[in-house]
Amino acid sequence: MSISVKICGLKDPAQLAAAVDAGARYIGFNFFPKSPRSVTVDQAAALMLDVPMGVAKVALVVNMEDAEIDKIVNGTTADMIQLHGAESPERVAEVKARFGLPVIKAIGIAGPEDTAQIDLYAGVADQLLIDAKAPKGADLPGGNGVPFDWRLVQRKYWPCPWMLAGGLTPDNVAEAIRLTGAKQVDVSSGVETAPGVKDPALVKTFIANAHTATP
């Protein structure tokens, strides 16, 4: 079975087409206003029209209140919600129940002490996104292009699907998959030429390298 790839933070139709044509399984739309990859509800709704069936449209939000999530869920055709802030397991369960969409919970890892967090969410989220913890002082809680020590999640089992993220690039994705056993990977800045500007060639190479990697 080939590795599933999520390309996150797409902002224009050409970037989106490049990701879809190259075989992305998930497309992430970023609703964190401070991010250089952020889109409005209307922009995301228009972009989502170009996403074919079988490719999941993921709405990325950070510590967002229900009223704002409601605007995204009702104003777009998002299939999944990615919680990328400090949402508690209880909040994950609440978002799932309230909006009726599967939830991906991002968990930041810097050292061995952080891996216990993964178990806390594994029973409540539909999927986990295991990412590098944001560096101290970073403006963004994700999308910083920083990897973590992949050995911390090497060959681990959790009772729900998970994606590996954080500093992945076309050059390191195969090694990350081989080392961790990840069946799904997620990338944002590693396929960009500048913050928020996806490069179709890098997107294509990233996906091709992930698809041919062996977990």
Ligand SMILES: O=C(O)c1ccccc1N[C@@H]1O[C@H](COP(=O)(O)O)[C@@H](O)[C@H]1O
């Ligand atoms: O990409 C962003 O701007 C972002 C902002 C706020 C929360 C999460 C964000 N991105 C997520 O982080 C992963 C890893 O990013 P990177 O590959 O290290 O740049 C990305 O795929 C998004 O899911």
